[in-house]
Amino acid sequence: MTAEPRDLDTRSPRNARFRAVSGRPLNRRVVLKAAAGVAAIAAAGGIGATVVPAIAQERTRVTRSETFVPSDAEVQGIGEWHVFGADYPFYALGASWDGDVGEWPVIEVQLSTDGESWTETFRMAADNDGGQPTVGDRTFTPLLHSSGGQFVRYHTVDFDGDPGVVDGLEFVYIDATDGPWENDLVAATTRSVGASSQELVPVGDNRIPPEIITRAQWGANEDFRFASYGEIWPPTYETVSHIIIHHTATPNSQDIPTAIRSIYFYHAIIQEWGDIGYNYLVGRDGRIYEGRYGGQNVIGGHSFQFAVGSSGIGTVGNFQRDAVPDAAIAGLVAITAWVGRDLDPYATQDFLQAPDLPVITSHRDVNATTCPGDFLYNDLPEIRDLVAPALDELETPFTGGIAPGDRVRVQTGDGGGLNVRSAPGTGSAIVGSIADGSYAMVMDGPLESDTGNWYMLDQPETGTSGWVTAQFLIVAPIPPPPSGEFPFGLNIIVAQTVNLRSAPTTSASVTTTLATGTLAFVLDGPRSANGFSWYQIQTAQGVDGWPPDCFWRPLHSMRIPMPPSRWETSSKLASSPTSGRAQGSRTPSSRVCRPVGGWRSRRRPSASMVSSSTACTARTTMAGGLLRTQCAGLAQHLAAGSMSATGYA
Structure with a gap:
């Protein structure tokens, strides 16, 4: 017999989750604050739940960086210490070398503000933070953070301390101080309780949830996510089955937004991922920072293949030798409980190559690393104990993480x-x-x-x-379309002027008109209406809407002559660089747009508009798993054969 329709779940609540497995006394202050955080996130519909352009900032924030390339003599100077000076004080330092060197090098580094007094020796070894493929197949170290150093002293050894030559060695130093600092966030409007401001109260008040700091509030420059062809690393999604906890290995005294902007710049620009790898970050003060763009279940880049189906939470600081503050634990418990609200915090289950992996786990449990530091790693049993009663406190119908368009x-x-x-x-x-x-x-x-x-x-x-x-x-995200259609994240180019509409129908309002040559990527679709097949797209400027698919073309279908490169040995590319799978045999000329009611233009589009070879110079590089084609003449070529701009569909 089929049950009657209903509104609310009136069945008996589930059994309490809390089981006290850590052996530590339960910190009720942390539980109450974390539970308030989960409720606040739920009431707000999640963190970054709606994939929209970032809030406009008063001005563009500038992150400065410079690359230092040692001379051949310095590279060959085995066992010698070398010194170079930066053009300005820097707050983060990274190193990289040619990928074919391998991962044996260790760059031993000392820092100084005056070139005379030096810090202890830091060892920088290969580790690309478990994210996207790196630019040029180079091997990168994690960032070494500083408090305004201006001189670097270094030499190159292996793990045993024996000197060695590191071909292609480069350093990059970063100054990300131009942006909000921790003290600036005190007066900022937070999104921890939705869209409105809240009265600030002492951090120790257990009734007040941890603050949620959006990308715009910590100073993310959204331009870093885009190249000339569109979004570098478009969001893709996988249901989360595990939470992987990290530490950022940044100094525990460093300004947190500055540290996050440095990591963002290093991931998005220097390594050319196109975004920060962590899904969320937590400060020592308990604030929760929005990480990877895309919202709930977006795949980050924090633990190699284990990032797919997990949420990576970066705890800002270094907890190898220092204890984690209670405020940070409360924020960490709140975001872990939110992300894993449908999971058993004590459960273990097989995850890729890791059998019986705890649902709440750490970076060192899936990769060879010391992350998240010994102190935070030893706190994991207590974190599971705290997540469980935080969820028990919550038991609420305030489901979150849902947004219009889902x-x-x-x-x-x-x-x-x-x-x-x-x-x-x-x-x-x-x-x-x-x-x-x-x-x-x-x-x-x-x-x-x-x-x-x-x-x-x-x-x-x-x-x-x-x-x-x-x-x-x-x-329940719409599943990818079958081969031959256009998957989520596919980079496209507008082939003829088209109206962008608020919904997939000709009766929906026109939000803007896209000119020929506009670059964008696919967000959603297809939907059939009015004789068209509609897709939701988003431009590099963050404008999104619905055009019919016959007014634009996938970038990979443009037959542009490309010179040979170190990454390309054949001119035949069998798959889309964004989707990683074959796109079928459909050609641009096979897609003809025949709207209901006939053509609203002076002539029909010619196949040559979008398929002819173009006499332009193309530069091909590989980064973040994407084939990047930059062709200055492409938009002009399309515009020359485009239909009159009278507005379409």
Whole structure:
């Protein structure tokens, strides 16, 4: 017998999670503050849950960096110490060398502010932070952070301390101080309770959740995510089954936003990943910082293949020899509980090559590293103990992590449908129901009532539209289209002027018009309406909307002559550089746009507009797993054969 449709789960609550496995006394102050943090994140709909352009900053923040390349004599000077001076004080130092050298080198480094007094010796060894493939197949070290050093003394050895020659050795020093500092964040509007400001109270008040610091608030320059062809590392998604805890190995006294901007610049620009690798970061003061762009379940770059299906949380600081402050533990517990709210904090399960891996685990459990430091690693059993009662405190229908534009699946658990109401709240009229296990699109929300968060859903196949409780909704991203269609993240170029609409239909409002040659990437689709196949796209400037697919072309379909390079031995590329799989045999000339009602232009598009070889200079590099093609004449070539700009679709 099928259960009746309902709004709220009235079944008995689940058994308490807390089992006290660490042997440490339960810190109720941390539990209460972490539980408040989870509730606040849920009420806000998640951290970065809506994939939108970053908040406009008052001005563009400038992160300075310079590269120092040792002379041949210095490289060959085995066993000698060498000194170089920076052009300005720097706060982070990285090293790299040719990939074919291997991973044996250790760069021993000392820093100085005056060239006379030197710090202790630091050892910089190969480790690309477990993220994306690096530019030029170079081998990188993690950043060494400083407090304004201006001189570097170094020599090159192996792990046993024996001197050696390191071909292609380079240093990069970074000054990311131009941006918000910790003290600047005190007056900033946080998103820990949604979209409005909150009155600041003492950090020790357990009722107040840890602050959520957005990318815009910590000073992320969103230009770092884009190259001339579009977004370098478009978000892709995988349901999280594990939380992997890291430390950033930055000085515990360093300004936290400056440290995060340095890491972001090193990952996104120097190594050319296009973004920071951590999903979230936590400061020693307990603040939670938004990391990788894309929101819930976005795949980061923090532990090689184990980043797929996990969330990487970077605890800002170095906890190899220092204890983790209670405030940082509270923030770490809050974000871990939020990310793993549907997981058992004490469970273990197989994860890729790691059998019986704890759901809440650490970097050293999946990769050969000392991260997250001995003190934080030893805190993991207590962190599991704290996450469990924080979730027990929460037991709430305030489901979060859902945003307009998401596809969701209804899951009531007993086969009953979900009531659809005319307005948020159980007091509103029932206008229909959505079957258990079926899918719908989120059109609006969340709106909060005393029974939880409510979202407006639309189910086109049944004509059902209205408000439902969030309690029985699970985000269910649209699966990738079959080979030959256009997957999420595919870089594209507008082949003829096209209207960008707010929804996939000709009746939706026009948000902007994209000119021929505009670069963008695919966010969602396809959707069929009005005789068109529609995709949601986003431009390099952060503008998104829905155009029909016949007005743009995948970049990989443009037949542009490319000179040979060290990464390309054949002119035949079998797969898309963004999707990593074959794209089928469809050619640009096989896609003809025939809208309902005929052509709204003076002539039909010619196949030669988008498939002819272009006499332009192309430069090909490989970074972040993407083939980057820069062709100055491409937009002009397309524009020369484009249709008149009268507005399309």
